[in-house]
Amino acid sequence: MSLQAAMFIAIGGQIGSGWLFAALSAAGVAGPSAVLSWVIGGALTLVIALAWMEVGTALPFSGAIVRYPYLSHGGLTGWILGLSYWLANVSLPAIEAIAAITYVGGLFPDLGLLTTVDGVSMLSWPRGILVGLAMMVFFLLINLFGVKLLSEANRWVTWWKIIIPTVTFLMLFFVFRAGNFTDYGFFGNGGGSHSGFSSTLQAVAVSGIAFAMMGFRGVIDFAGEVKNPKRNIPLGTVGSVLIPLGIYIGLQVALIGALDWADAGVAAGDWSALEGSTWADGPLNSALKATGMALLGAFVSVLLLDAILSPSAAGYLYLGGGARVGYGLATNKYFPRALTSMNKHGIPVASAVVAFVVGCSFFAPAPSWYRLVGFISSALVLSTLAASVALMVWRRTAPDLVRPYRLPAARVLAPAGFLAASLIIYWCGFVTLVNLITILLGALCVYAVCFSTYNGWVKRGPAALLATLFLVGWIFVAGRSGFVLAAPGTTTDLSTMLAYLGGTIGLCIVFLAVLRLLTSEPGVPHLRGGYWLVFQLLALLTLGGLGSYGPLDEPILAFPWDILAAMIVSLIAYFWAVATGFAPPEMTMLEAESVAAAELEAAGDTEGAEAMKDEIVHTAVDPLPDAHPEPNQNPERKADL
Numbered sequence: 001m002s003l004q005a006a007m008f009i010a011i012g013g014q015i016g017s018g019w020l021f022a023a024l025s026a027a028g029v030a031g032p033s034a035v036l037s038w039v040i041g042g043a044l045t046l047v048i049a050l051a052w053m054e055v056g057t058a059l060p061f062s063g064a065i066v067r068y069p070y071l072s073h074g075g076l077t078g079w080i081l082g083l084s085y086w087l088a089n090v091s092l093p094a095i096e097a098i099a100a101i102t103y104v105g106g107l108f109p110d111l112g113l114l115t116t117v118d119g120v121s122m123l124s125w126p127r128g129i130l131v132g133l134a135m136m137v138f139f140l141l142i143n144l145f146g147v148k149l150l151s152e153a154n155r156w157v158t159w160w161k162i163i164i165p166t167v168t169f170l171m172l173f174f175v176f177r178a179g180n181f182t183d184y185g186f187f188g189n190g191g192g193s194h195s196g197f198s199s200t201l202q203a204v205a206v207s208g209i210a211f212a213m214m215g216f217r218g219v220i221d222f223a224g225e226v227k228n229p230k231r232n233i234p235l236g237t238v239g240s241v242l243i244p245l246g247i248y249i250g251l252q253v254a255l256i257g258a259l260d261w262a263d264a265g266v267a268a269g270d271w272s273a274l275e276g277s278t279w280a281d282g283p284l285n286s287a288l289k290a291t292g293m294a295l296l297g298a299f300v301s302v303l304l305l306d307a308i309l310s311p312s313a314a315g316y317l318y319l320g321g322g323a324r325v326g327y328g329l330a331t332n333k334y335f336p337r338a339l340t341s342m343n344k345h346g347i348p349v350a351s352a353v354v355a356f357v358v359g360c361s362f363f364a365p366a367p368s369w370y371r372l373v374g375f376i377s378s379a380l381v382l383s384t385l386a387a388s389v390a391l392m393v394w395r396r397t398a399p400d401l402v403r404p405y406r407l408p409a410a411r412v413l414a415p416a417g418f419l420a421a422s423l424i425i426y427w428c429g430f431v432t433l434v435n436l437i438t439i440l441l442g443a444l445c446v447y448a449v450c451f452s453t454y455n456g457w458v459k460r461g462p463a464a465l466l467a468t469l470f471l472v473g474w475i476f477v478a479g480r481s482g483f484v485l486a487a488p489g490t491t492t493d494l495s496t497m498l499a500y501l502g503g504t505i506g507l508c509i510v511f512l513a514v515l516r517l518l519t520s521e522p523g524v525p526h527l528r529g530g531y532w533l534v535f536q537l538l539a540l541l542t543l544g545g546l547g548s549y550g551p552l553d554e555p556i557l558a559f560p561w562d563i564l565a566a567m568i569v570s571l572i573a574y575f576w577a578v579a580t581g582f583a584p585p586e587m588t589m590l591e592a593e594s595v596a597a598a599e600l601e602a603a604g605d606t607e608g609a610e611a612m613k614d615e616i617v618h619t620a621v622d623p624l625p626d627a628h629p630e631p632n633q634n635p636e637r638k639a640d641l
Contacts (some may be wrong), residue, residue: 003232003239008158009317010218010240010279015161015313017099019248020307021369024283028274030203032181035252037200041209042245044420049174049216049241050407051387051417053234056220057404057614058394059590060229065220066328067384072390072589073577074395075455075523076530079447080440080537082329084295085383087439088376089322090355094362095372096315097135104370105308107300110402118487119276123367132363140356142346143323157313164306165247168284171299172254175291178204180259181319184622186271195593198548198559203428205381206257206488212248215241230404251491254350255287263290275370282307322355323348351407365485374488376430378436381421388418389574393581398591402577402598415574422540422570423563430544430551431490434483437537444476444534448515457523458515466518470511477503483551492551501545503536525582532580589619 026034054069067236070078101123105113113131115124123129187196204210204519216253219226226232263286266273279286327348330339340352362372385452391414394401407413423434445467452458478484481500482492512534519527547562549556557565583591597612 003225003227003236006219006226007236007239007243009238010215011021011058011244011312012158012161012315013218013243014212014215015165015247015515016098016212017369018208018212019161019251019310020103021283021373022101022212022248022491023238024279025207025370025373026203026252027256027259028211028271028351029207030065030200031185031271032254032256033197033200034203035249037203037207037209038245038549039253040201040214040251041424042202042241042249043473044204044215045210045216045241045412046238046423047389047418047420048381048384049237050413051391051410052217052220052384053135053237053405054391054403054407054410055387055394056231056235056237057229058401058594061234062224065217065386066325067332067391069386070332070392071584071590072386072581073528074530074582074584075225075451076447076527077386077577078332078442078531079334079383079451080530080533081383082325083533084379084436084440084444086322086329087436088327089318089325090359091362092318092359092369093136093139093322093355094132094359095316096311096318097132097139097365097377098123098367099129099369100135100308100311100315103282103285107285113570114281117366119340120368120370121281121620122371123363127364131359132367132628134175134310135315135465136319136356136360137311140352142316143320143341143352144242144349146488148483152250155164157309161248161310161313162243164302165251168288168299168303169247169250169254172258172284172287172291173295176254176257176565177259178257180256184271185507186524187543196468197558201423201550201563202427203430205377205424206429206432208373208377209248210381210424210431211373212244213241214377214384215244217384226272230514234405239466241316251284254257258287258291260287260290262472267470280370297536311620317351317357319359322359326355333451335450368561374428374432378425378432379422382436382440384421385418385536388414388421388575389581390579394587396583396588397583400595401591402594413440416573418574419570420565420575422536423566426540426547426563426566427542429488429549430490430541431483431486433541435485436476437541438474438478438484439505441504441534441537442478444473444508444511444515445471446512449514452515452523453517457520457521457526458518462518463515466511466514470507477507490551491553492606494552494556497545497550497552501542504541508534508538526584527581531556531578532573532576535576536570539569539573543569586619590616593619 026037030037059068066082069081101113102121105111105128111127112124113128114121115128116122123132146155187199216237219233219240224235261268264274264277264279266277266494285300288300288303326335326339329335330337330351339354340348342348343349366372391407391410394408448458449460449467453460453463476498481496483490485499512531516527518522542568543557543562545551546552546556547565548557548559549562555562593612593616597609597616600612601609
């Protein structure tokens with residue numbers, strides 16, 4: 001894969017539904033300072049990406065993102081971050097389908113594809129949701145039977161995705177109103193206490209900025225197929241941040257400048273009302289039509305085509321990504337082994353079907369782009385924590401691992417990337433954090449019952465009993481709180497908040513303490529290596545509940561002290577993670593194989609070097625032998641491991 005091909009895979013995912021809605025969503029939260037939100041989001045993304053360059057070139061194999069956390073911290077960290085990345089991938093096709101249908105439904109309201117709930121456009125039942133499910137079926141069929149055809153076309157589709165948004169924002173500059181930047185305040189008002197600069201920061205997380213920019217990891221996903229990874233992975237990663245960022249900033253400036261308050265049906269300067277305005281179903285389309293210029297109005301038909309093509313192309317890619325992440329989790333004993341089955345085309349068909357089914361469930365709670373984007377962003381960004389800590393742990397536990405790209409000043413830049421990701425997660429807000437953490441930490445019971453027992457570290461009976469008791473308590477605490485699936489603007493009192501936080505933290509501490517007592521010595525490092533992540537999630541949840549992005553009318557921690565506190569607990573988690581990382585047996589093998597491949601390549605043995613690189617992929621992707629091996633398991637491979 002060339003540099004351009006690798007970069008275009010990432011850009012193809014970044015310019016999906018985000019370019020259609022993120023500009024209006026960001027303006028609705030931050031006002032004109034949304035332009036600054038994009039700059040901040042792009043800068044933070046670049047800092048996050050730096051660690052991925054070293055990690056991605058050191059072990060360049062496809063689907064590696066779901067494997068890195070295990071190779072640096074063992075089973076518990078690998079499970080939580082892998083599950084987070086899987087959740088993001090399986091929900092992305094749904095939001096892309098919702099985006100396409102919303103644009104069509106906004107242009108043709110007589111189709112009855114949309115309805116309004118609490119002032120926000122959502123897919124209607126049955127028409128809108130059924131069309132969305134039909135699109136999901138299409139994404140699934142493409143992945144099972146037609147992915148090769150569309151992968152060949154991806155280069156041309158990506159050129160289309162670059163050209164059309166660029167032409168769109170250039171056209172809107174013909175009706176630029178500078179007064180929209182100066183007459184109504186530079187900072188927006190996202191509602192409640194989220195005003196001023198705090199709303200500028202919040203827009204990075206909840207409006208689609210992080211959602212769009214995190215696609216840079218498409219280059220890392222396909223690192224195993226990239227030519228000259230030493231040069232092309234760093235260049236491709238940086239390019240896949242800067243090119244979309246330039247397009248999105250242009251769109252943001254142009255949309256704010258073209259905003260016609262009367263046509264949108266909201267009072268001039270009421271930025272927070274934009275998501276419920278008549279422009280919300282198709283912001284750029286509405287902006288073009290409101291100009292009254294025939295040439296710009298005629299471009300609406302091209303925009304409509306792109307509104308279907310761009311999200312659809314991203315949707316099928318993300319469903320394929322979800323299938324491969326699920327396959328990786330199943331291979332590593334987190335998901336059932338049935339999800340590793342392949343069809344004759346080499347596609348993990350069972351995992352693809354599961355990704356399809358789970359993805360369809362996201363149509364149920366709130367089938368709205370504006371409601372889903374915050375949750376997906378938080379899950380995506382959380383999984384990026386893996387690289388910063390893996391980089392520093394591998395430098396200690398695998399010093400001889402061949403690193404084609406070595407990050408300079410890593411002792412500064414690695415924690416900076418960790419902090420950048422942590423802050424974006426915190427800015428997502430309390431309700432979003434509740435929904436994400438309810439799933440991720442609730443799944444601790446899966447780690448105990450499946451992964452720990454499969455490896456023989458815990459007996460199945462005690463693990464099942466512990467998991468059942470934990471899950472019952474977890475559902476009770478989460479359900480009683482009223483925060484799960486709540487609207488972003490939900491408010492509560494301090495006593496309800498403290499009861500929820502106390503119950504959540506107490507259940508996690510008791511569960512992990514009992515599981516530690518039940519776990520045999522070989523499994524203890526895998527458990528201990530994940531404590532930092534549980535601490536990080538619970539600490540951010542607590543600060544989210546008590547801080548300026550929470551549901552309290554009078555936050556205990558006001559802005560910016562809550563952000564300072566989030567940075568402090570994140571640094572504690574980072575250094576904790578670096579200290580407790582270790583090298584599982586596979587990592588020791590990978591280091592030796594990496595050195596051997598480099599020596600063979602230096603000696604001119606190209607064939608031997610390629611064979612050793614294949615073995616690196618085998619070692620990295622395949623887990624240690626089963627605790628209860630199947631009769632047909634390769635005995636030689638088992639002996640090697």
